[in-house]
Amino acid sequence: MSQTVNDRRPSSLQGATLPKWSPYAIAAGSIALGLGISAAAGLDSKIQWGLMAAVFFVAASYGIAAKVEGKRQAKDRVATSLVWVAFLLAVIPLVSLIWETVKRGVKVLDVYFLTHSMGLVTDTEPGGGIYHAILGTLEQVGIATVISVPIGILTAIYLVEYGRGRLAQAVTFFVDVMTGIPSIVAGLFVLSFWIIILDMGYSGFAGAMALTILMLPVIVRSTEEMLKLVPNELREASLALGVPKWRTITKVVLPTSIGGITTGVMLAIARITGETAPVLLLVWGSTFINTDPFDGPQASLPMYIYQQYANSGGSGAAYDRAWAAALTLIAFVMILNLAARGIARWKAPKTGR
Template structure:
């Protein structure tokens, strides 16, 4: 047997020592215990301070142990992974805390009666009442804003991607970017000055819908524009090469290919405007009675209902419980919209055959 064949069968010595897979969990457990001990010894009562100390110990411990066993290069990799993990926890903990607190406080009065009755004959200090008038108003106002914004936003995005090449397209892109950063109160003040003060049309759900439309429009344009850009140009060129007109190519090829992403963007835009409060306080005003006509007289809405119940509760009592229950309904509504958007995006995603 030759020397070369013997050397080929020798085990490789290039691979250094490695820590076991359970190493990060062990370091995390040790960091939590040590962080709690340091916090108790220092007299720190805040759980946030304890969590930050434990996170710092976790990062330093991962680097130190890994550097001594695996080397500095692998230690840096583990440190980067630890930083990502800690950042995820820092972002997730407030979200989970909000959801937990809202569910714990909101379920006290959340039932069928609460969803099917208004506050018309109930004062803020009395138990009973519900959010039917506010829920109905929110659905109508957001629905009107969606009906106005989606066609305009989608057609604008189609123009920018498929046709816009000159100064007009640049101007539209600039104004869409500006509208993206407009505070909601500014949109409300604009509609207030134009619709209510100048035109003297009065408070109504439609006035609030127009302000929500201003906030929703740039989100729809931007999300649709990005989805249209993801459609391969080969699909457009193949359709045009077969003699299909450009408008029909957009209608039959481009839009069906990107409809999942467009729908997701629209759903996220709806979720973004559903919780707006400032424009509705200015334009829709306040009422505790059911108003099914969004084009006349003040109308209820969930965000304003939550704000007023919290304001009048003093941190306790029936109004306080109703505010938390309404907040839970609003969160559930937005979560349902996000789930529907994900389902539609997955359903309409282009299928790749083998």
């Protein structure tokens, strides 16, 4: 009869483990070491000591983990450290940008600034506002959205539901090419065709056509991907019941993917809202309120920011107005992104228990 012996020795697979607070301690030590070396060497740039601290953090994470936990676990710690360093390198500039814009933009951002135009106010004088620029941006982006959304969605439906052969391949190829077209090229195309050849003149509608060219590939691609996510079983079940294909698309496929399609449209709108090059070429800009996008130059927020900063000399009332307009534009794009996320969550498929 054998006797069971309880071995209370620790398993060979279980070694020493660093405490949970060790990454924070290593990070604090790396920052202190980077600051100390920067101070001793007389380095004034925050980027230099930040990069040194990042290098020290990765090296210390590997060295300490290799000493305590072994080389295999140390490699995992290094990979995690590199992910955190890359995350901070991406987030810190964004946070710095937003902080700088908010700090400088709130100086003149008030109700008066949002409800008045520049009118007869010169660039060196205080006062004035961005009402005419907000109105122009809304009209130009609105026209571009009205044109591009139905065309983009119908093109995506064709590619997913009907597209076969060379025509579908050609459409896919040109959509891919349009995705990488710089905004200045779209502006030059509309300038040569609409203004130079047809002699239609500068207007908000001309700028909207260039924005449409930039919106279309984004909408087509996002809608196409959302339609591909719809299970084929839903299509087959509808067709098996005798429902025509066009009705299956409108009653089954589109309602199922409407959340993702709406999100793609909202992100496309946010992408073109800050475009400056097409507006600079085709709309020109104006200090007065122009509610007719089809006649005469019209202001827009990107153009307003460019003009105010170019005429400010780096200080003065125009400089403050440029930052306030930039803050308004960031807030507008942020609202669109939040709306897109809300719609996507609202229209997301509900799973039962």
